[in-house]
Amino acid sequence: MECQPIIEVKDLYVNFYTYAGIVKAIDGVSFKICRGETYCLVGETGCGKSVTARSLTRLVPPPGRIEKGVILYYPEPGGKPINIMELSEEELRKIRGSEISYVFQDPNTSLDPLYTIGYQIAETMHAHGTVASIKEGIRKAVHILKMVLMPDPETRVKNYPHELSGGMKQRAVIGTSLSNNPKLLIADEPTTALDATVQDQIMDLLRKLRRDRNLTILLITHNMGLVAEMCDRVAVMYAGRIVEEADVYELFNNPLHPYTKALLRAVPNPLKRVEKLESIPGTVPNLIYPPPGCRFHPRCPMVMEICREKRPPEINVKPGHRVACWLYAEKRGE
Amino acid sequence: MANLRRFIIRRLITFIPTLIGVTFIVFIIAAVIPANPARVWAGGQKASPQVIKKLEEEYHLKGNLLERYYWLIYKLFTNQIVSPRTHHYVWEDLAYRFPVTLQLTIIAFIYILLLGIPLGIVAALKRDSWIDTTIRILALIGVSTPVFWLAYLLIFLFFTQLHWITLAGTPVPPYSITGVPLIDALLKLDFKTLGQILSRYSLPGFILGFMGIGVTARIVRNSFLDAMSADFVEYAKARGLKKLRIYRHVLRNALVPVVTVLGLMFGGLLGGAPITERIFGLPGIGNYMLQSIYQYDYLALTGAVFFIALIYLTANLVVDILYAFIDPRVRY
Ligand SMILES: Nc1ncnc2c1ncn2[C@@H]1O[C@H](COP(=O)(O)OP(=O)(O)OP(=O)(O)O)[C@@H](O)[C@H]1O
Ligand code: SF4
Ligand SMILES: [Mg+2]
Numbered sequence: 001m002e003c004q005p006i007i008e009v010k011d012l013y014v015n016f017y018t019y020a021g022i023v024k025a026i027d028g029v030s031f032k033i034c035r036g037e038t039y040c041l042v043g044e045t046g047c048g049k050s051v052t053a054r055s056l057t058r059l060v061p062p063p064g065r066i067e068k069g070v071i072l073y074y075p076e077p078g079g080k081p082i083n084i085m086e087l088s089e090e091e092l093r094k095i096r097g098s099e100i101s102y103v104f105q106d107p108n109t110s111l112d113p114l115y116t117i118g119y120q121i122a123e124t125m126h127a128h129g130t131v132a133s134i135k136e137g138i139r140k141a142v143h144i145l146k147m148v149l150m151p152d153p154e155t156r157v158k159n160y161p162h163e164l165s166g167g168m169k170q171r172a173v174i175g176t177s178l179s180n181n182p183k184l185l186i187a188d189e190p191t192t193a194l195d196a197t198v199q200d201q202i203m204d205l206l207r208k209l210r211r212d213r214n215l216t217i218l219l220i221t222h223n224m225g226l227v228a229e230m231c232d233r234v235a236v237m238y239a240g241r242i243v244e245e246a247d248v249y250e251l252f253n254n255p256l257h258p259y260t261k262a263l264l265r266a267v268p269n270p271l272k273r274v275e276k277l278e279s280i281p282g283t284v285p286n287l288i289y290p291p292p293g294c295r296f297h298p299r300c301p302m303v304m305e306i307c308r309e310k311r312p313p314e315i316n317v318k319p320g321h322r323v324a325c326w327l328y329a330e331k332r333g334e
Numbered sequence: 335m336a337n338l339r340r341f342i343i344r345r346l347i348t349f350i351p352t353l354i355g356v357t358f359i360v361f362i363i364a365a366v367i368p369a370n371p372a373r374v375w376a377g378g379q380k381a382s383p384q385v386i387k388k389l390e391e392e393y394h395l396k397g398n399l400l401e402r403y404y405w406l407i408y409k410l411f412t413n414q415i416v417s418p419r420t421h422h423y424v425w426e427d428l429a430y431r432f433p434v435t436l437q438l439t440i441i442a443f444i445y446i447l448l449l450g451i452p453l454g455i456v457a458a459l460k461r462d463s464w465i466d467t468t469i470r471i472l473a474l475i476g477v478s479t480p481v482f483w484l485a486y487l488l489i490f491l492f493f494t495q496l497h498w499i500t501l502a503g504t505p506v507p508p509y510s511i512t513g514v515p516l517i518d519a520l521l522k523l524d525f526k527t528l529g530q531i532l533s534r535y536s537l538p539g540f541i542l543g544f545m546g547i548g549v550t551a552r553i554v555r556n557s558f559l560d561a562m563s564a565d566f567v568e569y570a571k572a573r574g575l576k577k578l579r580i581y582r583h584v585l586r587n588a589l590v591p592v593v594t595v596l597g598l599m600f601g602g603l604l605g606g607a608p609i610t611e612r613i614f615g616l617p618g619i620g621n622y623m624l625q626s627i628y629q630y631d632y633l634a635l636t637g638a639v640f641f642i643a644l645i646y647l648t649a650n651l652v653v654d655i656l657y658a659f660i661d662p663r664v665r666y
Contacts, residue, residue, distance in 0.1 A: 059572055097574030104572070109565035112583050113663055114590075124573045160662040176573065 003034035004077045006184055006216050007056060007100075012069035014051050014060055021288035025051050025064070027240040027295075030314075033184070035077055038210065038217040040227050040248075042263070043237035046284055049220045052237070053186050056218075057096045058084060075099065075183070098128040101177035105189040107169035111161040117141070117172045118157035121179050128180045141179075148175040149205060167198035174205065178213070186218045191226075203230065224267040228252065233320070236260045239285050239295040246321040256323045258300045294326065302327060337665070338658075342651070349647050353640060354407075360639045361403050364632030371395065371630035375418040393418065393633065410637050417634040419626065424637035427622060434504060435618035437516045437531065438611070439603040441539025446546040446599065451592070453547070454554025461559060469551055476548030485541045485613045492537055499537050501614060505530035538614040542607050546599050553595050554588070561588040590661050594653055601649025605642040 014026035026048050033039045041049045054060050056071060072081035073095070084092070096102075104110050111120055121144055122137025131137040138157065145153035148171040161169055170190060177185060187206065191199035203226065210217055219230055227234055228248060235245040236259065244257040255261045262280040282299035285291055291298050297307040307326050315328045372389040373381050390396055394405045409415045415424045422430075457469040492498045504515075507527040511518045516535075519527040561567070561584045570580045606620030615621075619638060626634040658664045 057572070059568075061568065093574045093576065095574070096572055102569070102572040104565065104569055106565060110569040112566045112570070112587065114586050114661065115583075123575060123579060127573065127575045127579065162663045173569075 003032070004036075004074075005032045005072075006035045006074055008032040008070075008072040008074075008081070009052075009056070010070040010072075012052070012055060012071070013067040014048075014055055015065055015067050017063040017065065018288075023287045024290055025240050025287055026055065027290070029069075029237075029240070029242050031235055031242060031245060033216060033218055034233075035183075035216055036214055037232040038219055038230050040231035040234045041218070041220045041237055042222070042224070042227055042234060044263075044280075044284055045222075046287075047237040048240045049237055050188050053102075053188050053218060053220055056084070056184075056186065057100050058087075058092055059096070059102075073100070094128065097124055097177070097182070098130075098180040099182055100184045100186065101180070101182040103170070103174055103177050103185065103187045103190045106193040107166055107173050108161075108193065110173050111169060111176075113161055115160070116157070117145070117159055117161065117164070121145075121157075121172070121176045124176050125179050130180050141175075144175040144179050145172065147178070148172070148209075150175070165198075166194050167201060170194060170198075170202055171205065174202075174209070178209065178215075181213075182215075184216045184218065186220075188220045189222070190219075192222070206230070224264070236263065239290060240287060241295060241324065243296065243325070244321075244323045250318070250321050254321075256317060256321075256328060257296075257325050258302050258327075259296050262299075294324075338655070342655070345651050345654070349644070352647060353643055356643045357407065357636050357640050358403060361406065361632065361636050362399065364630075364635060365399060365402065367630070369630060371418075371632065374630045389418065406633060406636060410633075410640065415633050415637065417626070417631055419629040419631040419634065424634050427634065428619065428638060428641050431617055431619050431622050433514045434616050435604060435606050435611070435620065436514055437535055438539055438542060438607065438616060438618060439600065440516060441532075441535045442543035442546065442603055443596075443600055445540050445543035446550050446596070449543075450547045450550025451554050453551040455558060457551060457555040458558035458562065461555075466555070469555070473548030473552045476545050479544070481541060481544075481609050482613060484544060485538075485610065488537055488541065489613075499533050500530075501534075503534070504617060505534055535616075538607075538610050538616060541613075542603060542610045546603075550592070550596065550599070554592055557591045558584065558588040561585075586660075590657075593656060593660060597649055597653030597656065601646045601653075604645050604649065606638075 009032065010030050012026050012029045013024075016023035016025055029048070029052055031039075041052060043049055051060060051064065055066055055069075056073075058066060058071075060066060066085070069085065071084035073084055074081045082095075084095075087095070111117070115123075118138040118141040119134065121141035122131065122134045125131045125137045125140065126134055131140055141157050142153050145156055150156050150168060150171050156164065156168065156172075161172075164172065174190070190206070191202050194202065206217065206219075207230070209215055217230075219226070221227060231248045233245065233247045234251045235242045236251070236257065237243065238259045244251070244255070244260045246254075251260065252264065255264055259280075266280055280299065285295060285298065291308075293309045294300070294303075294307040294312050297303045300307065304326055310326075312324045312326045313329060314322050314324045316322045317328055370386070372386045372393070372395055373379075375389055376382070376385040394402050406415070410424065413423055413425045416422065417424050417427055420427055453469050453472075457466045460466055489501070493501055505527055506515050507519055507522070507524060509518060509522065511521055515527065516531050518524075519531060564587065567580060567584060570583055575583075606618055606623065608620035608624050610616075611618045611621040612624055619642065623635055623638045626632070626638065
């Protein structure tokens with residue numbers, strides 16, 4: 001299937017200016033998401049998944065700053081792209097929540113505790129002119145809650161967030177985010193804060209919505225099981241870089257990057273039986289003083305001389321499978 | 335609503351032990367003082383023994399402490415206590431002085447609201463800038479400056495040098511609607527009286543509010559910063575809400591803790607301000623208590639303490655009720 005990109009990121013760099021020093025959180029990340037697919041970002045905590053996702057609409061909080069990069073958004077299939085980096089605050093606002101929506105990790109803190117669910121859905125629609133008034137929005141909110149399979153939506157629409165369970169809150173958040181019919185939904189660990197059975201329900205809901213509304217989803221997760229269930233293509237991040245990208249079968253069956261291999265050995269592999277789980281030796285690097293060359297080299301069992309000095313190039317080993325590792329470079333030392 | 339009524343009744347019942355506690359402590363302290371109040375009331379050294387004896391009997395100055403306490407509280411409740419100092423019923427004295435304290439409180443509170451809240455918001459928006467630091471230092475000065483020192487400094491400036499304010503009398507208009515001149519003058523749009531009241535009360539009000547301004551600014555700043563960094567603000571941005579609307583979410587959340595503090599502060603100020611009232615010669619509750627202490631009038635003092643405790647408890651209760659209206663998470 002040919003890829004009709006909806007978003008394309010080229011050479012993204014994000015720094016955080018903290019008291020301790022400059023955190024080089026995102027260091028030259030490039031990828032694109034195709035229309036209609038579910039694209040996954042995986043990696044250990046702190047590797048930059050959330051920052052990457054937020055960068056797509058320039059939602060990086062201070063002291064963070066996007067240093068460099070191009071972010072192209074294609075509103076129409078095959079149409080002319082918009083460069084997100086060149087938009088004004090107001091133009092960005094119009095895209096956020098209407099074209100590109102987010103669902104964050106913790107539904108318990110995503111909603112304002114002082115306003116009802118219905119009100120918060122209504123104001124989201126009102127902000128983008130989907131409804132003429134908050135009142136009309138609250139009426140429409142009932143349908144939205146129905147769409148996300150909220151039990152008893154007529155009552156729930158009048159409830160405050162604390163009157164809902166965690167799973168119901170996340171349904172409300174998903175409903176809010178979909179209320180303006182966005183084309184891209186960015187779900188940043190949408191189930192991490194929920195318990196296991198509720199996690200499954202929310203994922204079922206996302207699958208259903210994806211099917212019914214032909215949604216494109218960027219899914220961020222730690223959970224390799226979810227990756228296998230949900231994703232079409234996967235990018236593995238390590239310390240602010242994408243180290244490997246492939247479609248989901250390829251990645252599980254033929255991981256190439258030493259970090260991906262270690263990651264798959266460290267979690268129960270849903271596609272293969274693994275006897276024993278191994279943890280990845282070493283620790284996540286400090287991104288104020290990241291290791292030179294390949295950022296994984298202090299932990300890599302295959303490390304070579306060149307890895308310590310030069311950043312590995314991104315190598316397309318097959319169509320749709322790229323890896324950033326010196327092991328696969330034809331002319332090493334180039 | 336049924337819940338609200340049950341809540342209020344439950345809280346009113348808890349008033350009783352608190353009121354008994356504070357009045358009992360004040361009574362005991364006054365009663366164990368090794369001086370004879372009756373002698374003071376009767377005119378000091380030259381007082382005639384008969385008068386002293388009569389006073390001792392009339393005011394139950396001898397005998398079992400518990401019995402005397404019970405007698406005092408019972409008489410206070412039924413408004414039968416005449417202050418040996420002012421020769422008025424204690425409740426009448428208090429009712430007469432309360433408007434002064436109330437006006438002083440209102441003016442102090444206006445300063446607190448008008449200065450404390452904006453300063454706090456500015457400090458939060460410009461966090462860690464020189465403005466923030468300046469406001470922090472001001473708040474610290476506000477808390478640590480002795481009231482009398484600041485009062486005399488400003489009297490020197492505004493009274494002695496600039497003649498902007500008056501220091502005598504308590505302006506009372508010829509009409510009375512609520513009994514509080516400030517409110518009456520406002521209702522009648524009587525700007526002349528209003529001007530007199532302001533020139534009499536604005537400086538003591540400022541002095542009284544000075545500490546509160548800094549405290550309020552700090553609390554507003556911190557609760558604003560908390561609200562601004564809350565996750566729901568980030569999600570509000572991600573939903574593409576307009577800036578003004580996001581500020582509304584922040585403001586409402588930030589004000590929840592502020593309302594509590596302001597409510598209690600108001601209740602505290604209503605309890606009278608002995609030092610400020612004394613310096614500016616304002617005949618309010620605070621001054622009344624001081625005079626009562628000088629004259630060993632522990633009867634009036636106990637009455638005043640009872641009154642203040644009641645006001646503070648009520649303010650507390652009102653804050654709690656308000657709270658449930660602002661914050662849907664709070665239920666009775
Ligand atoms: N507000 C911030 N201030 C300073 N550094 C930050 C901030 N936010 C993120 N970072 C840095 O950016 C890096 C990437 O953070 P990010 O939140 O994207 O990680 P993540 O992959 O989403 O992790 P997790 O799985 O825990 O959500 C982190 O190493 C962190 O040090
Ligand atoms: S580039 Fe070198 S250090 Fe980095 S993953 Fe490949 S082999 Fe390991
Ligand atoms: Mg994250």
